[in-house]
Amino acid sequence: MRNELAMDLATFLVQCLNALQYGLLLFLVASGLTLIFGIMGVINLAHGSFYMIGAYLAFVLAPVFGGNFIATLLAGLVLAVIFGYVLEWLFVSYLYERDHLQQVLMTYGLILVFEELRSILVDNDVHGVPVPAWLNGSVQLGDLMQYPVYRLAISAVCLAVAAALYFVIARTRLGMMIRAGASNREMIQSLGIDIKFLYRVVFAAGVTLAVLAGMIAAPVSSVYPGMGAQVLIVCFVVVVIGGIGSVRGAFLASLLVGIVDTFGKVLFPQAAGVAIYLLMAAILLWKPEGLFRQS
Amino acid sequence: MSTNEMWRQRRRVVQALGAAGALGAVGGPKLAWGQTGKIKVGFMLPYTGTYAALGRAIENGFKLYVSEQGGKLGGRELEYFTVDDESEPAKGADNVNKLIKRDNVDVIVGTVHSGVQMAIVKAARESNTLLIIPNAGVDEATGPLCAPNVFRVSFSNSQPGLAMGIVAAARGYKTAVTITWKYAAGEQSVHGFKETFEKGGGKVLKELFVPFPNVEFQALLTEIASIKPTCAYAFFAGGGAVKFVKDYAAAGLKEKVPLLGAGFLTDGTLDAQGAAADGLLTTLHYADNLTTPRNNSFRLGYAKAYSTKADVYAVQGYDSAQLLGLGLRAVGGDIAQRQLLYRAMASAEIDSPRGKITLSPSHNVVQDFYLRKVENGENKSIGLAAKALADPGRGCTM
Numbered sequence: 001m002r003n004e005l006a007m008d009l010a011t012f013l014v015q016c017l018n019a020l021q022y023g024l025l026l027f028l029v030a031s032g033l034t035l036i037f038g039i040m041g042v043i044n045l046a047h048g049s050f051y052m053i054g055a056y057l058a059f060v061l062a063p064v065f066g067g068n069f070i071a072t073l074l075a076g077l078v079l080a081v082i083f084g085y086v087l088e089w090l091f092v093s094y095l096y097e098r099d100h101l102q103q104v105l106m107t108y109g110l111i112l113v114f115e116e117l118r119s120i121l122v123d124n125d126v127h128g129v130p131v132p133a134w135l136n137g138s139v140q141l142g143d144l145m146q147y148p149v150y151r152l153a154i155s156a157v158c159l160a161v162a163a164a165l166y167f168v169i170a171r172t173r174l175g176m177m178i179r180a181g182a183s184n185r186e187m188i189q190s191l192g193i194d195i196k197f198l199y200r201v202v203f204a205a206g207v208t209l210a211v212l213a214g215m216i217a218a219p220v221s222s223v224y225p226g227m228g229a230q231v232l233i234v235c236f237v238v239v240v241i242g243g244i245g246s247v248r249g250a251f252l253a254s255l256l257v258g259i260v261d262t263f264g265k266v267l268f269p270q271a272a273g274v275a276i277y278l279l280m281a282a283i284l285l286w287k288p289e290g291l292f293r294q295s
Numbered sequence: 296m297s298t299n300e301m302w303r304q305r306r307r308v309v310q311a312l313g314a315a316g317a318l319g320a321v322g323g324p325k326l327a328w329g330q331t332g333k334i335k336v337g338f339m340l341p342y343t344g345t346y347a348a349l350g351r352a353i354e355n356g357f358k359l360y361v362s363e364q365g366g367k368l369g370g371r372e373l374e375y376f377t378v379d380d381e382s383e384p385a386k387g388a389d390n391v392n393k394l395i396k397r398d399n400v401d402v403i404v405g406t407v408h409s410g411v412q413m414a415i416v417k418a419a420r421e422s423n424t425l426l427i428i429p430n431a432g433v434d435e436a437t438g439p440l441c442a443p444n445v446f447r448v449s450f451s452n453s454q455p456g457l458a459m460g461i462v463a464a465a466r467g468y469k470t471a472v473t474i475t476w477k478y479a480a481g482e483q484s485v486h487g488f489k490e491t492f493e494k495g496g497g498k499v500l501k502e503l504f505v506p507f508p509n510v511e512f513q514a515l516l517t518e519i520a521s522i523k524p525t526c527a528y529a530f531f532a533g534g535g536a537v538k539f540v541k542d543y544a545a546a547g548l549k550e551k552v553p554l555l556g557a558g559f560l561t562d563g564t565l566d567a568q569g570a571a572a573d574g575l576l577t578t579l580h581y582a583d584n585l586t587t588p589r590n591n592s593f594r595l596g597y598a599k600a601y602s603t604k605a606d607v608y609a610v611q612g613y614d615s616a617q618l619l620g621l622g623l624r625a626v627g628g629d630i631a632q633r634q635l636l637y638r639a640m641a642s643a644e645i646d647s648p649r650g651k652i653t654l655s656p657s658h659n660v661v662q663d664f665y666l667r668k669v670e671n672g673e674n675k676s677i678g679l680a681a682k683a684l685a686d687p688g689r690g691c692t693m
Contacts, residue, residue: 008521010521011517011518011520011521014517014520015514015517018513018514018517019514021513022511022513022514124344124345124347124348125563125566125567126533126534126536126537126563126564126567127566127567128537128541128566128567128568128569130569138545138547140547142520142521145516145517145520145521145546145547145548146545146546146547147546148545148546150545151513151545220538220541220542220545221510221538222534222537222538222541222567223534223567224533224534224537225344225345225534226345226508226534227534230508230509230510261511261514262513262514263514265503265504265505265514265515266514266515266517266518269501269502269503269504270477270504272477272504272505272506273477273506273507273509
């Protein structure tokens with residue numbers, strides 16, 4: 001009889017890779033959420049929908065570009081920036097002075113609208129998106145398991161985005177304004193910085209990050225109704241653990257959630273669903289503001 | 296007086312006035328209600344959301360049989376009422392009461408979602424309304440919650456698993472790992488598999504669960520690879536089924552640990568699964584290539600009436616109408632004769648497009664299960680997995 005808690009080294013290392021890979025993808029979605037939440041003060045329930053929109057864009061645009069993955073990705077990102085920009089201008093810009101309840105109502109309404117549009121424009125079926133041919137191989141790990149190259153490529157993209165985000169936020173003028181905006185809105189406004197424009201850029205960036213995550217995840221996750229909802233919940237857990245508004249915190253929290261979720265499923269299959277919430281509870285007891293609260 | 300009662304009274308007055316007016320106009324003889332009025336059939340099905348297509352197929356199948364009978368069952372015309380249950384369990388009790396209390400239906404046909412089904416079964420038991428379940432497999436409906444007025448023509452969640460366990464043991468697989476979402480339908484399916492697989496000499500090494508509706512499988516695939524069973528049994532449906540089958544193939548497990556599943560793993564998902572699903576074995580009570588004359592004529596009739604291909608849900612709707620028709624014929628259309636009606640339905644032999652079916656003592660369908668192999672984007676039957684397979688109906692005292 002196999003011991004429930006025993007795990008050989010090879011399996012352990014593969015599971016670590018699984019955890020890392022899942023955590024990095026979570027970060028891509030959660031980073032946008034934490035930016036919008038922390039800097040603009042908007043509780044954006046529609047963030048999961050952006051992830052869904054990304055996945056559906058990958059599905060719809062792929063035939064348009066004859067299956068050229070890079071072209072599809074670039075087109076999707078351009079659309080995402082425009083979409084985020086317009087959405088902020090039309091809807092979200094009215095939410096800054098309102099209380100959280102109204103923000104929740106508006107963004108929840110957006111979820112319903114996006115789901116219904118998805119149903120009308122595409123359909124309610126499940127669809128697959130092909131993995132690009134040049135990433136379609138797999139790497140042999142151990143004697144049974146193969147690891148798809150595409151999953152490794154996803155992790156590489158996520159790491160690159162994380163590095164780019166770090167650079168923009170820590171080293172550029174825009175990043176400085178964003179950090180300033182997160183800690184004191186009135187002050188940077190009085191210093192003559194166009195806060196409206198800044199918000200619009202941040203929102204568009206947040207939307208684009210989620211759309212990017214949806215697009216690159218589509219080939220492995222497939223595309224189906226309601227796919228944004230579960231991502232949204234896990235991302236809120238990540239944002240709360242990491243500290244609202246902190247990209248660094250979101251990065252660390254994503255990896256933590258990835259590890260806890262992966263090993264929770266394997267070691268305690270009966271209680272796998274609650275593992276990440278226990279993690280959140282434990283961290284909030286220890287640090288009520290999350291790991292890296294921006295304030 | 297409660298609002299509901301007021302509603303009912305008002306409706307009765309309106310109905311009586313309407314009926315009197317109609318009679319006055321044609322000057323016809325007085326009709327005896329109960330035996331000659333229309334039978335009220337209430338569809339409680341999902342007409343919006345993920346399961347909308349299933350709800351429509353069930354209603355289409357039902358109406359196809361009725362129209363084949365010249366628009367009457369047991370000599371009585373039917374009047375239809377519909378409620379969209381949205382596959383929303385929280386609204387289940389309210390929605391079913393619209394049919395029972397507001398519309399006063401004689402029979403409820405519903406539904407697809409197991410959670411909503413529980414609410415319908417409870418309401419049907421309390422009000423003693425005839426209920427025919429055209430899809431939802433939740434074991435309890437014909438287990439602990441079984442009742443003389445509750446019938447199911449689809450399947451119980453355990454049934455495909457029970458059938459696949461027999462196949463796996465017969466193929467000489469010694470060990471297995473099961474994987475499913477942690478919710479009732481998945482657990483019941485997995486337990487069905489385990490029951491017959493272990494009875495046949497196999498051993499389930501580990502039962503893996505994913506929180507519903509989470510689709511992050513990578514960690515558990517690694518676990519399957521490290522346990523190295525001789526086969527794996529999976530229960531997933533819809534988007535989860537697509538992702539699981541693709542991930543399983545991408546992890547290189549498909550060639551080394553044969554994947555077996557309940558039919559839902561590859562039903563309505565093959566286009567999205569693509570090559571990853573090729574060769575998978577599943578068990579279900581229907582297959583795409585059954586060429587019996589009965590099935591051929593059914594599929595032709597369905598295609599003519601609705602210009603779309605029939606599926607397993609259409610079959611289940613069709614058989615719901617057949618079951619009701621057989622019962623009504625036995626009582627000469629007098630639906631008030633409850634005892635006779637139920638007895639006739641319970642002992643009915645239905646000539647279904649899927650093959651002959653009967654009902655078990657707990658009123659769940661007894662049917663053949665087909666072993667199906669995915670080939671060229673179709674679930675092709677490659678033989679019988681189990682003949683006249685019955686759900687044990689545990690917990691049913693009736």
